[in-house]
Amino acid sequence: MPSDEINLAEVAATARSRLDPVHWDFIAGGAGDERTVRANTAAFDRLRLRPRVLRDVSKRDLRTRLFGDELSMPVFVSPTGFHRLAHPAGEPATAYAAGAAGTVMVVSMGATTAIEDIAAGGTAVLWFQLYVQPDLAFTAAVIRRAEAAGCRALVVTADSPVFGRRERDLRNGFLDLPSGLACENMRDDTGAVRDIEMDAALTWDSVAWLRGVTRLPIVLKGVLHPDDARLAVEHGVDGIVVSNHGGRQLDGVMATVDALPAIAGAVAGRVPILLDGGVRRGTDVLTALALGATAVGIGRPVLWGLAAGGAAGVRHVLELLRSDVDRAMALTGAASLGDVTPDLVQPVSR
Numbered sequence: 001m002p003s004d005e006i007n008l009a010e011v012a013a014t015a016r017s018r019l020d021p022v023h024w025d026f027i028a029g030g031a032g033d034e035r036t037v038r039a040n041t042a043a044f045d046r047l048r049l050r051p052r053v054l055r056d057v058s059k060r061d062l063r064t065r066l067f068g069d070e071l072s073m074p075v076f077v078s079p080t081g082f083h084r085l086a087h088p089a090g091e092p093a094t095a096y097a098a099g100a101a102g103t104v105m106v107v108s109m110g111a112t113t114a115i116e117d118i119a120a121g122g123t124a125v126l127w128f129q130l131y132v133q134p135d136l137a138f139t140a141a142v143i144r145r146a147e148a149a150g151c152r153a154l155v156v157t158a159d160s161p162v163f164g165r166r167e168r169d170l171r172n173g174f175l176d177l178p179s180g181l182a183c184e185n186m187r188d189d190t191g192a193v194r195d196i197e198m199d200a201a202l203t204w205d206s207v208a209w210l211r212g213v214t215r216l217p218i219v220l221k222g223v224l225h226p227d228d229a230r231l232a233v234e235h236g237v238d239g240i241v242v243s244n245h246g247g248r249q250l251d252g253v254m255a256t257v258d259a260l261p262a263i264a265g266a267v268a269g270r271v272p273i274l275l276d277g278g279v280r281r282g283t284d285v286l287t288a289l290a291l292g293a294t295a296v297g298i299g300r301p302v303l304w305g306l307a308a309g310g311a312a313g314v315r316h317v318l319e320l321l322r323s324d325v326d327r328a329m330a331l332t333g334a335a336s337l338g339d340v341t342p343d344l345v346q347p348v349s350r
């Protein structure tokens with residue numbers, strides 16, 4: 001039973017016991033020596049909260065708004081591919097759980113269910129994650145599909161000019177989806193499924209091109225450098241995701257929560273900043289919010305929940321985090337997210 005687990009680490013353990021070890025490795029793994037995978041969680045470990053007291057936290061409000069939609073809490077589902085690998089119910093189960101939890105699911109371009117079918121089944125606010133393809137006409141057609149399916153924002157992944165080198169997958173020979181599964185959003189008008197290509201030639205002009213192709217809010221995912229955050233705002237993006245792709249692209253890049261303060265400084269409130277990577281506890285969520293994020297995404301924990309118990313498992317992960325955030329807010333003296341201010345976070349002194 002998924003609801004037996006009392007924290008996300010326990011959900012991970014259940015998932016691991018149910019998954020083919022090769023698929024577990026695909027989900028858990030990162031690039032190279034996985035230093036950045038570890039850094040994302042280690043960076044949260046080095047930060048501590050400095051709570052306020054006697055602030056009437058009897059009523060707590062976890063809600064936030066992004067691009068016109070309300071989220072019941074500042075936690076959303078980051079884009080991850082191949083949900084049918086984790087559970088036969090796949091992306092529709094994840095979307096159902098996100099909708100029931102009142103939050104956003106970012107659907108990966110590498111989803112194993114078509115965006116139309118994911119949208120049909122639930123109430124979740126969906127955003128669509130895009131790798132801009134060298135074939136711009138095809139890219140535009142994918143965007144049209146996402147728009148027609150009701151997606152409310154486009155999340156453009158910028159940290160992947162080439163594929164990261166994931167050595168677990170190389171060692172396991174896991175280089176493609178098992179037969180019967182396909183990236184359904186990559187079907188072209190002939191019905192053939194195209195490979196997702198990484199385009200090493202992308203520039204800021206690509207953002208300008210996207211601006212001309214869609215009216216959806218554009219969220220740039222994979223920003224770590226404050227100068228890029230500044231450029232993103234100057235190029236008219238509507239939001240930024242501070243992300244290192246969960247340590248799956250370049251091993252050795254900095255932890256996302258370490259990158260956040262400088263990016264918050266560069267953006268100066270002009271667009272919302274989101275963050276993902278290593279968020280596993282309510283205190284991690286509060287830490288990121290205090291340092292300037294409006295909401296945080298979770299990648300692997302969603303796949304753990306899916307593998308452990310389908311839609312109920314994903315819901316369980318989201319509700320574990322919700323109650324963790326709620327308790328952490330009470331115990332830091334925050335009745336609403338506006339009370340989560342930078343002074344609440346302190347580095348561990350050595």
Ligand SMILES: Cc1cc2nc3c(=O)[nH]c(=O)nc-3n(C[C@H](O)[C@H](O)[C@H](O)COP(=O)(O)O)c2cc1C
Nearest residue numbers: 078079080081108157245246276277278298299300
């Ligand atoms: C199995 C897996 C697949 C992923 N697929 C995508 C993807 O298709 N597009 C994308 O932008 N990010 C992808 N990511 C990265 C996530 O969106 C997110 O940045 C990362 O998982 C956050 O870190 P966390 O797993 O520690 O929460 C993937 C991550 C994992 C673990």
